[in-house]
Amino acid sequence: MKIAIILNSFPKISEKFLLNHLIGLVNAGCDIHIFAARKFPQEPYHGIYYDNHMDRYTTWLGIPYKPLPRFLKAPVLFLRLFARNPRAAFEALKFGKYRTVAKNCKLLYFGNAFHGKHFDIVHCHFGPNGLIGTYLKECGYADRVITAFHGSDINSYPKRYGQDVYRILYEKCDLFTANTAYTRGKMVENGCDEQLIRIVPESLIASEYDGVDGSSRIPQSVLTVGRLEEKKGHTYALRAIAKIREFFPDLRYYMVGSGTLDKDLRDQATALGILDICDFVGSCTGEKVKEFYGTCEVFTLPSVTASNGDKEGQGLVIQEAQICGMPVVTTRHNGIPDGLLDGETGYLVEEADVDALADKLKLLLENEQLRRSFGKKGKTFVSSKYDIAVITKTLEVCYNEVLETTAR
Known part of the structure; x- marks a missing residue:
C-alpha cells in the first residue's frame, strides 16, 4: 500500500x-x-x-x-x-x-x-x-x-x-x-x-536507549525535559525544588528545553533563591537528552492545564525517562496516568500541588533502593507498551x- x-x-x-x-x-x-x-x-x-x-x-x-x-x-x-x-x-x-x-x-x-x-x-x-x-x-x-x-x-x-x-x-x-x-x-x-x-x-x-545504564548518576539531581511553556508546569517544579533544597546540599535541577517562558522562569528561580542550582539547558537533540536521562536520578513533569485551555498530550518524555531507568513524578493530567504505574514506576500528584510534588521528589531522592525498583519496573513497562x-x-x-x- x-x-x-x-x-x-x-x-x-x-x-x-x-x-x-x-x-x-x-x-x-x-x-x-x-x-x-x-x-x-x-x-x-x-x-x-x-x-x-x-x-x-x-x-x-x-x-x-x-x-x-x-x-x-x-x-x-x-x-x-x-x-x-x-x-x-x-x-x-x-x-x-x-x-x-x-x-x-x-x-x-x-x-x-x-x-x-x-x-x-x-x-x-x-x-x-x-x-x-x-x-x-x-x-x-x-x-x-x-x-x-x-x-x-x-x-x-x-x-x-x-x-x-x-x-x-x-x-x-x-x-x-x-x-x-x-x-x-x-x-x-x-x-x-x-x-x-x-x-x-x-x-x-526502545533499542535507542540500550546504552543508558544509569551507572553514574549525579547524586541529588532532578530532570525535566519539555518546552518552557505554561502547560509543562515548570513553575511548580521550581517551587517544589525550593521547598526541598534544605534537605539536599548538592541538589541540582536540570531543565532541558526552550520556550517563551525562559526569562520568566529564570526570574522565578532568582526570586526563590535557587538560580544557582538550576541549569537552563535549552533545546537538545535526542542524543544529548539521553545523557541527561542516564545521569540524573529523578524525572519530573508536573503538567497542568494552561490558561488558554491547552493541555499535555501523552508526555512521551515520561516514557523516555522510564525506559532509561528513571523514577518519575508527574501529574494526574490528561492522558499522563496511562503512561506509568503509579506507586510502581513513579508517582502521580494533583495538578499544581507543590507540597505533594515536593514530598514525592524528596522521597525518591532519599531512597536509592526505591529509585532502583521503580527504574527496573519502568523499563519493562515501557518496552512492552510503547516500543x-x-x-x-x-x-x-x-x-x-x-x-x-x-x-x-
Missing part, C-alpha cells in the same frame, strides 16, 4: 515521536512519502533522522510561516492548480468547508504537491492536517484518510477556531487515532464518532482495517 504522511514542520526537535513513528513504518517495509508544510529551520536534528536518511522520503512544500507571503503567492498557485485540476482548485477555496486550512491557503500548496499522485491512505498528524487529508480525498488524490490527534489539536484548537472546526473531518475521515483515552474522550465530546477512534500511543525506539515495533503493528492493523471498509 502507498501511504502519504501529512505533517507541519519536519523534522522538529520537540516532535521526536513523529520521527519514531515514520522510522517504524519504513523499517516495517511500508511505502511511505512524507509531505511537510516546511522544513524546521533549526539544525542539528535528531541523529536518527540522518541515520535513517529520512530526507529521501520527504517533500517539503515551503509554505511560508507568515501570512502575507503565503497570500501573495496564492493567485499563482490557484492558476497552476486550475490548469492541472479545476475541481481541486475550486475545492481549495471552500473556506466554510475546510475552515482554517483553506483560509491560510494551505490547500493550494498541497493540491499542487499532490498533482499526478495517488495514495491508498493519507495519514495526517494533528487535527488541522486531517482537514487537508479530507480535501485530498475529496479531490481524488487518496482513497482513505486517517487522522491522528495528539492533544493540543483537540484541547485548544476548537476553542480558538470554533467547536465545529472539524465538522467535515468527522464526516469524511475514515479512521481516527488518539494518543490517550483522555484525548479520545475529548474528540467524542467534540463530535467525533467513538466507533471510529483507535488508541495508538506515541512511541519510542515502536509494538505501535507499528497496531498502525498496520489500522491501515488494513480502513482499506477493508467502505470509504466514507
Whole structure:
C-alpha cells in the first residue's frame, strides 16, 4: 500500500515521536512519502533522522510561516492548480468547508504537491492536517484518510477556531487515532464518532536507549525535559525544588528545553533563591537528552492545564525517562496516568500541588533502593507498551482495517 504522511514542520526537535513513528513504518517495509508544510529551520536534528536518511522520503512544500507571503503567492498557485485540476482548485477555496486550512491557503500548496499522485491512505498528524487529508480525498488524490490527534489539536484548537472546526473531518475521515483515552474522550465530546477512534500511543525506539545504564548518576539531581511553556508546569517544579533544597546540599535541577517562558522562569528561580542550582539547558537533540536521562536520578513533569485551555498530550518524555531507568513524578493530567504505574514506576500528584510534588521528589531522592525498583519496573513497562515495533503493528492493523471498509 502507498501511504502519504501529512505533517507541519519536519523534522522538529520537540516532535521526536513523529520521527519514531515514520522510522517504524519504513523499517516495517511500508511505502511511505512524507509531505511537510516546511522544513524546521533549526539544525542539528535528531541523529536518527540522518541515520535513517529520512530526507529521501520527504517533500517539503515551503509554505511560508507568515501570512502575507503565503497570500501573495496564492493567485499563482490557484492558476497552476486550475490548469492541472479545476475541481481541486475550486475545492481549495471552500473556506466554510475546510475552515482554517483553506483560509491560510494551505490547500493550494498541497493540491499542487499532490498533482499526478495517488495514495491508498493519507495519514495526517494533528487535527488541522486531517482537514487537508479530507480535501485530498475529496479531490481524488487518496482513497482513505486517517487522522491522528495528539492533544493540543483537540484541547485548544476548537476553542480558538470554533467547536465545529472539524465538522467535515468527522464526516469524511475514515479512521481516527488518539494518543490517550483522555484525548479520545475529548474528540467524542467534540463530535467525533467513538466507533471510529483507535488508541495508538506515541512511541519510542526502545533499542535507542540500550546504552543508558544509569551507572553514574549525579547524586541529588532532578530532570525535566519539555518546552518552557505554561502547560509543562515548570513553575511548580521550581517551587517544589525550593521547598526541598534544605534537605539536599548538592541538589541540582536540570531543565532541558526552550520556550517563551525562559526569562520568566529564570526570574522565578532568582526570586526563590535557587538560580544557582538550576541549569537552563535549552533545546537538545535526542542524543544529548539521553545523557541527561542516564545521569540524573529523578524525572519530573508536573503538567497542568494552561490558561488558554491547552493541555499535555501523552508526555512521551515520561516514557523516555522510564525506559532509561528513571523514577518519575508527574501529574494526574490528561492522558499522563496511562503512561506509568503509579506507586510502581513513579508517582502521580494533583495538578499544581507543590507540597505533594515536593514530598514525592524528596522521597525518591532519599531512597536509592526505591529509585532502583521503580527504574527496573519502568523499563519493562515501557518496552512492552510503547516500543515502536509494538505501535507499528497496531498502525498496520489500522491501515488494513480502513482499506477493508467502505470509504466514507
